[in-house]
Amino acid sequence: MKGEMLMLIILLIGLLVFVVKMLWLKPKKIEDHFGKQGIKGPPYCFFTGNAKEIMSLMEKASSQPMPMPFSHNILPRVLSFYHHWNKIYGPMFLVWFGPMARLTVSDPDLIREVFCLKSEMYEKNEAHPLIKQLEGDGLLSLKGEKWAYHRKIITPTFHMDNLKLLVPVLTGNVMKMLDKWLGMSDFGEVEIEVSQWYQNLTEDTMTRAAFGNNYIDGKRIFQLQAQQLVLTAEAFKEIFIPGYRFLPTKKNIKSWKLHDEIKKSLFRVIERRKKWGDVDNVDGPKDLLGLMIEASTPSRKQCLPLITTHDIAEECKSFFFAGEQTTTNLLTWTTVLLAMHPQWQVIARDEVLNVFGPRDIPTKDCVSKLKKLSMILNESLRLYPPIVASIRRAKADVELGGYKIPSGTELLIPVLAIHHDQTIWGNDANEFNPSRFSNGVACAAKHPMAFFPFGLGVRTCIGQNLAMLQAKLTIAMMLQRFSFELSPKYQHAPTVLMMLHPQYGAPIIFKHLRHDPSTEETRRSYKLP
Numbered sequence: 001m002k003g004e005m006l007m008l009i010i011l012l013i014g015l016l017v018f019v020v021k022m023l024w025l026k027p028k029k030i031e032d033h034f035g036k037q038g039i040k041g042p043p044y045c046f047f048t049g050n051a052k053e054i055m056s057l058m059e060k061a062s063s064q065p066m067p068m069p070f071s072h073n074i075l076p077r078v079l080s081f082y083h084h085w086n087k088i089y090g091p092m093f094l095v096w097f098g099p100m101a102r103l104t105v106s107d108p109d110l111i112r113e114v115f116c117l118k119s120e121m122y123e124k125n126e127a128h129p130l131i132k133q134l135e136g137d138g139l140l141s142l143k144g145e146k147w148a149y150h151r152k153i154i155t156p157t158f159h160m161d162n163l164k165l166l167v168p169v170l171t172g173n174v175m176k177m178l179d180k181w182l183g184m185s186d187f188g189e190v191e192i193e194v195s196q197w198y199q200n201l202t203e204d205t206m207t208r209a210a211f212g213n214n215y216i217d218g219k220r221i222f223q224l225q226a227q228q229l230v231l232t233a234e235a236f237k238e239i240f241i242p243g244y245r246f247l248p249t250k251k252n253i254k255s256w257k258l259h260d261e262i263k264k265s266l267f268r269v270i271e272r273r274k275k276w277g278d279v280d281n282v283d284g285p286k287d288l289l290g291l292m293i294e295a296s297t298p299s300r301k302q303c304l305p306l307i308t309t310h311d312i313a314e315e316c317k318s319f320f321f322a323g324e325q326t327t328t329n330l331l332t333w334t335t336v337l338l339a340m341h342p343q344w345q346v347i348a349r350d351e352v353l354n355v356f357g358p359r360d361i362p363t364k365d366c367v368s369k370l371k372k373l374s375m376i377l378n379e380s381l382r383l384y385p386p387i388v389a390s391i392r393r394a395k396a397d398v399e400l401g402g403y404k405i406p407s408g409t410e411l412l413i414p415v416l417a418i419h420h421d422q423t424i425w426g427n428d429a430n431e432f433n434p435s436r437f438s439n440g441v442a443c444a445a446k447h448p449m450a451f452f453p454f455g456l457g458v459r460t461c462i463g464q465n466l467a468m469l470q471a472k473l474t475i476a477m478m479l480q481r482f483s484f485e486l487s488p489k490y491q492h493a494p495t496v497l498m499m500l501h502p503q504y505g506a507p508i509i510f511k512h513l514r515h516d517p518s519t520e521e522t523r524r525s526y527k528l529p
Helices: 002-035 050-060 080-089 108-117 129-135 144-158 160-184 192-240 249-276 288-295 310-339 342-354 371-383 417-420 464-481 522-526
Strands: 095-098 101-106 122-124 189-193 388-393 397-402 403-405 412-413 482-486 494-497 500-501 507-512
Touching: 002 095, 050 080, 080 288, 080 417, 080 507, 095 371, 108 397, 108 412, 122 371, 122 397, 122 507, 122 522, 129 310, 144 192, 144 288, 144 310, 144 371, 160 189, 160 310, 160 464, 189 192, 189 249, 192 249, 192 310, 192 482, 249 310, 288 310, 310 371, 310 482, 310 500, 310 507, 342 371, 371 464, 464 482
Parallel strands: 101 412
Antiparallel strands: 095 101, 122 388, 189 507, 388 412, 397 403, 482 507, 494 500
């Protein structure tokens, strides 16, 4: 009995030593390591790190919408902790998310090292288990050879030549949406909360691109995943207790059932497609599901293991999570910006009418001619990027810009802060000025690495071409048929819930255009040529 008690005491002492080492001695050693290099930050607190201060800053910043007149200086609201500590410690500082140290890096030269020049020295950090369940174990989270192999297989889906084959489907979906708006209008005017409509529209696009002729089955699966997304978002607002996601609460049980149903439904669609093929889509666009199934056939010559049904299912989940949210947010913020800045709405409409006319449906060959609309979309992505920050982890001890970074240190790259940096973009960095992109993305700022809404380097978002194509077609067709302005109900409150979105929605008033809007009177009112 005494021996057992002694063993228990030794185990408890060992556990205590381990806890003290990991939750106090190691963080303080890291803090001291960076402090000697001149990198400071808010002091580490046992176990919680800076979590309490971060939560307090975020809650205060998001407690009220931004005052009128509306400003695009959203950094203090969206990345409040970065904005606050940047003023105290400078752009490179150490912040603690629990016992995990994150070093903020906002110098474009250092960012180029991390994402491009020495990308092999850094890896994506592990997503939160709830996010991992939602986004799947696909391109978003895979690493190494498996990631490279999957990317190679999936890439043809997103070649522009392949995406252009989707244009008739995309324009058809947009037309249906706009016709519904017109049918809802009184005397040619209707108020629309656009974010939800864009979500439904983008869901259709993602389903076609992922499942091809298995569209109906895929749409049902993605609707289930959209429900899962809502539950996950709610969970992030509530969970502060470790292990809470394992408790059989009402929401957790619902989430578990959704997860199982999504998995089973995906497996059924994949097996059915494997059995019957896609003979009706010989001349149509290559879809994600078809390419993945092709890579899973034993006859294919390859060095790596075959793609499994599980792999295919996880990639479909990843594709929907990233693509649907990114495109929806791009469309939402671009519409809000054009409603806020009607002079640019007129400029964009002029271009659309010159290219397509007032009623012609856009074609695949004309989309590339929308130069000013491309500038507007890029400026929207600069001011309101879907992902406001990115994280990379040092795989080994590495030197970055003369600083010694220990293995395991996470680097926090504040995308939003870099996109709004006046030293890089000029004094008008917080203003909507699409003209800055008139000579292309590389020349828009003082540094070519200052604009990266879809990431940089080898892990650049594979679906950015599809997102931009959907956005161009949707905004162009909308400009042909409607003028629009902010609803009096609109409250400007950008906030982050996995991606940047309007906290109180985006109600917009649309007015049907019965006549050519490019009149001399309209031009003179905005001093246009």
